[in-house]
Amino acid sequence: MNGRRPGPDPRRNATQPDELKTALGSKFGDRILSVEPFPGMAGRVRFERKAAVEVLQSARDDLGFSHLSMVGGIDWVDHREVFYVLWSDAIRQYVLFSTDLPADDPRVESVSGVWPSANWHEREAWELVGINFDHHPDLRHLLTPDGYVFHPLLRSFKLHEPEELEVKSRHV
Amino acid sequence: MTTPATEVARPKVGTMAFEGRPVDDELPMVQQPGVPFIEIEALRAKEFIPAAKEALTSLIAEQGQAKLIRPVFNWAGRNSLFPLHWGLACCAIEFAAAFGARWDAERFGVVPRSSPRQCDVMIVNGTVTWKVAHKLITLYEQMPEPKWVVAMGNCATGGGPFRTAYSVVPGVDKLVPVDIYIAGCPPRPEAFLDGILRLEQLIRERKE
Amino acid sequence: MSEMWINMGPQHPMTHGLWNLRVRIDGEVILDVDPEMGYLHRGIEKISEDRHYNEVITLMDRCCYVAGLCWEHLYIIASEQALHLEPPERAQYLRVMCDEFQRIASHLMWYAAFVQDIGLMSPFLYSMRDRDLVLDLFQSYTGARMTYEYMRVGGVRNDLPPGFTDQARKVLDWLIPRFHEYDQLCLGSSIFHKRCDNLGILKAADCVAHGVTGPMIRSAGVKRDLRKDRPYASYRQLDFDVAVADGADVTGRYLVRMEEMRQSVRILRQVLDWLDRHPGPVMAEQLPRWLGAPYAPVGREGYLLKRNYPKGVGFSAVEEPHGEAQAYIVNEGGEHPYRVKFRSPVFGNISAARQYLVGYRVADIPPIMGSVDVCVGEVDR
Numbered sequence: 177m178n179g180r181r182p183g184p185d186p187r188r189n190a191t192q193p194d195e196l197k198t199a200l201g202s203k204f205g206d207r208i209l210s211v212e213p214f215p216g217m218a219g220r221v222r223f224e225r226k227a228a229v230e231v232l233q234s235a236r237d238d239l240g241f242s243h244l245s246m247v248g249g250i251d252w253v254d255h256r257e258v259f260y261v262l263w264s265d266a267i268r269q270y271v272l273f274s275t276d277l278p279a280d281d282p283r284v285e286s287v288s289g290v291w292p293s294a295n296w297h298e299r300e301a302w303e304l305v306g307i308n309f310d311h312h313p314d315l316r317h318l319l320t321p322d323g324y325v326f327h328p329l330l331r332s333f334k335l336h337e338p339e340e341l342e343v344k345s346r347h348v
Numbered sequence: 349m350t351t352p353a354t355e356v357a358r359p360k361v362g363t364m365a366f367e368g369r370p371v372d373d374e375l376p377m378v379q380q381p382g383v384p385f386i387e388i389e390a391l392r393a394k395e396f397i398p399a400a401k402e403a404l405t406s407l408i409a410e411q412g413q414a415k416l417i418r419p420v421f422n423w424a425g426r427n428s429l430f431p432l433h434w435g436l437a438c439c440a441i442e443f444a445a446a447f448g449a450r451w452d453a454e455r456f457g458v459v460p461r462s463s464p465r466q467c468d469v470m471i472v473n474g475t476v477t478w479k480v481a482h483k484l485i486t487l488y489e490q491m492p493e494p495k496w497v498v499a500m501g502n503c504a505t506g507g508g509p510f511r512t513a514y515s516v517v518p519g520v521d522k523l524v525p526v527d528i529y530i531a532g533c534p535p536r537p538e539a540f541l542d543g544i545l546r547l548e549q550l551i552r553e554r555k556e
Numbered sequence: 557m558s559e560m561w562i563n564m565g566p567q568h569p570m571t572h573g574l575w576n577l578r579v580r581i582d583g584e585v586i587l588d589v590d591p592e593m594g595y596l597h598r599g600i601e602k603i604s605e606d607r608h609y610n611e612v613i614t615l616m617d618r619c620c621y622v623a624g625l626c627w628e629h630l631y632i633i634a635s636e637q638a639l640h641l642e643p644p645e646r647a648q649y650l651r652v653m654c655d656e657f658q659r660i661a662s663h664l665m666w667y668a669a670f671v672q673d674i675g676l677m678s679p680f681l682y683s684m685r686d687r688d689l690v691l692d693l694f695q696s697y698t699g700a701r702m703t704y705e706y707m708r709v710g711g712v713r714n715d716l717p718p719g720f721t722d723q724a725r726k727v728l729d730w731l732i733p734r735f736h737e738y739d740q741l742c743l744g745s746s747i748f749h750k751r752c753d754n755l756g757i758l759k760a761a762d763c764v765a766h767g768v769t770g771p772m773i774r775s776a777g778v779k780r781d782l783r784k785d786r787p788y789a790s791y792r793q794l795d796f797d798v799a800v801a802d803g804a805d806v807t808g809r810y811l812v813r814m815e816e817m818r819q820s821v822r823i824l825r826q827v828l829d830w831l832d833r834h835p836g837p838v839m840a841e842q843l844p845r846w847l848g849a850p851y852a853p854v855g856r857e858g859y860l861l862k863r864n865y866p867k868g869v870g871f872s873a874v875e876e877p878h879g880e881a882q883a884y885i886v887n888e889g890g891e892h893p894y895r896v897k898f899r900s901p902v903f904g905n906i907s908a909a910r911q912y913l914v915g916y917r918v919a920d921i922p923p924i925m926g927s928v929d930v931c932v933g934e935v936d937r
Contacts, residue, residue: 215870216637216870216873245873245880245882245899246882246897246899248899259884261871261882261884261899265778265780268786270786270871272871291765292766292767293765293766293767293768293908295907296907297767304601318594319593319594319597320515320597321594326514328514328599329895335512335599335602335606336512435572436574436596437596437621437932438617438618438621438703438933441622441702442701444668444684447684448680448681448684448685449681449682449684449685450684450685450688462568474596475596477594477595477596477597477598479594479597480574483566483595487567509603509614509615510615510618512606513598513599513600513602513603514599515597516598533703534702536701
């Protein structure tokens with residue numbers, strides 16, 4: 177359409193990181209470690225792992241981030257990180273919540289009581305990155321076969337080169 | 349006045365009885381590069397029928413199996429290849445497109461069937477993972493003989509772009525014997541039909 | 557006493573993809589559902605950690621194979637954020653054109669599979685024929701029917717061939733009466749209504765709680781579309797409506813997808829007009845040397861140099877034909893991404909299976925799962 181003005185940016189009155197910081201910091205104090213800007217989102221909130229369920233429940237009920245989009249894990253070799261991406265219909269923005277887990281004890285409370293959609297995301301994060309979710313209703317393999325003992329997305333899990341893949345053929 | 353048979357009259361298959369030429373029943377069938385024929389000497393009626401039966405049995409056993417029955421079976425098999433209605437990954441979409449109106453695969457007699465018990469050919473169209481390997485082998489073993497496997501696409505041929513992945517079988521020929529490999533990622537429907545036609549050529553040349 | 561778990565899959569004519577739907581049934585009534593995924597888990601996220609940024613594009617096409625260009629777009633937006641690059645405007649419009657044609661092709665493929673599940677056979681042939689027309693358009697400018705590898709970090713690979721926009725308009729003019737024909741074939745059939753009305757109901761609150769997005773939540777009356785709520789590429793400049801239906805049932809999802817196809821045609825007409833009037837570059841000019849891949853305007857000698865590249869993170873969200881897809885890319889400096897995480901819309905849609913399958917009958921499973929529009933490649937990645 178020639179000569180058409182672009183519509184108003186629905187994120188013009190968007191939530192900024194410092195607004196998130198005041199809203200969450202007043203409730204949780206120093207269990208919110210930091211709130212940083214993040215490209216394309218309202219912000220990135222780092223919190224302590226013990227407060228996972230409370231912070232995320234407050235994000236849903238008080239801040240209006242009603243939709244949990246994904247839960248994932250990242251393996252930084254000396255620690256692991258689990259992140260939650262939430263969406264708010266009211267302000268039409270995403271926000272990223274993340275917490276760091278020590279490498280020797282990668283456990284965090286499951287949020288599938290808050291959002292049932294977290295169920296499958298946490299199963300996948302467990303089997304691929306090795307993060308244990310306490311009180312998860314159904315923690316079993318989703319994408320990898322039952323009984324697969326490895327957590328493939330850890331940096332210590334190395335893939336083969338194509339030339340190394342000489343699997344003995346069944347019918348040779 | 350009939351001549352008493354001094355010996356059991358047996359037809360000479362594949363030999364030409366010349367005068368003075370030794371005629372031996374143990375001579376091999378194709379002695380000369382000529383056309384074999386049955387030489388039926390004067391036989392009586394009650395000796396004729398078992399002799400004819402034996403002649404026809406040996407004829408069919410030696411030549412008819414190769415010239416009459418096997419070709420008919422091959423013709424029937426290659427013109428009615430029933431693949432398993434199974435799609436693994438992206439190549440399955442091109443497999444489905446080959447059954448659309450533009451590249452009509454059904455004109456070759458290829459009709460997908462849902463049950464492996466009714467199928468001749470299993471077209472492995474997509475990446476084979478270790479999780480599905482057991483089920484794939486089970487489906488292959490559920491198919492009745494004669495059966496063929498077509499590895500469609502690069503993933504089924506050798507793992508494709510996912511060869512280095514931890515969960516991918518580098519080629520379905522590690523699990524089941526493959527007759528035709530169709531390269532492509534994904535192979536176009538024309539390539540898939542070419543693979544089917546090559547399979548038909550393979551079946552045409554089937555000897556046993 | 558006649559309760560049992562049965563396996564529908566991984567080889568099943570209904571499933572349209574490699575997954576196993578385990579249902580616990582009592583006679584014909586479904587009591588519980590346990591979808592079993594992972595038969596197509598190819599480890600795309602792990603392989604991407606060994607690939608150059610432009611080489612991951614090949615995996616994105618195969619991730620969701622019916623909507624390949626939308627997943628390329630998703631990955632490209634996130635990686636451009638992570639690499640601090642900005643594509644030119646013509647590339648943005650080309651990407652929107654790719655997305656919308658891909659939406660039409662994906663919905664036509666959905667339609668072909670869905671009507672086969674209902675029991676109608678001829679609409680499958682009609683929609684595959686029309687989908688082949690759209691794939692012909694793709695082939696004319698990307699070179700491939702299905703796995704395109706067309707988008708690059710910083711832009712797209714090449715511009716359109718001459719005469720493409722006229723050809724595309726002809727295809728759009730052909731498609732509009734075909735959509736009406738498809739509606740007549742389906743909505744005009746009382747069997748379709750008996751099979752599909754009030755089936756597989758998933759209300760709006762359940763959709764939000766279970767992470768269900770896309771046509772499923774729009775059929776529940778929620779006007780939620782990322783192209784309007786959080787516009788990316790050139791969607792802010794384009795004029796279209798969001799397709800919404802009331803019933804939250806299978807017929808509602810059918811109506812939403814048919815209307816989305818019509819809105820895609822509307823968007824495409826605007827995009828094609830813009831593309832005709834605004835020639836320009838399709839690739840960003842300031843590509844870093846180390847990103848030099850065959851189709852970037854820098855030489856290949858910059859391909860493998862290791863230096864201290866800037867770090868970054870990128871997040872993108874795209875309204876894919878199946879719903880909302882997201883990508884989160886962590887760039888720790890280096891030619892390979894450190895972590896690539898994708899969120900597939902069908903992942904959320906299938907995880908809510910217990911909500912919209914329990915209580916119905918086994919014969920209702922094909923229409924309901926057909927309306928969910930399963931593409932297993934993106935669930936399993």
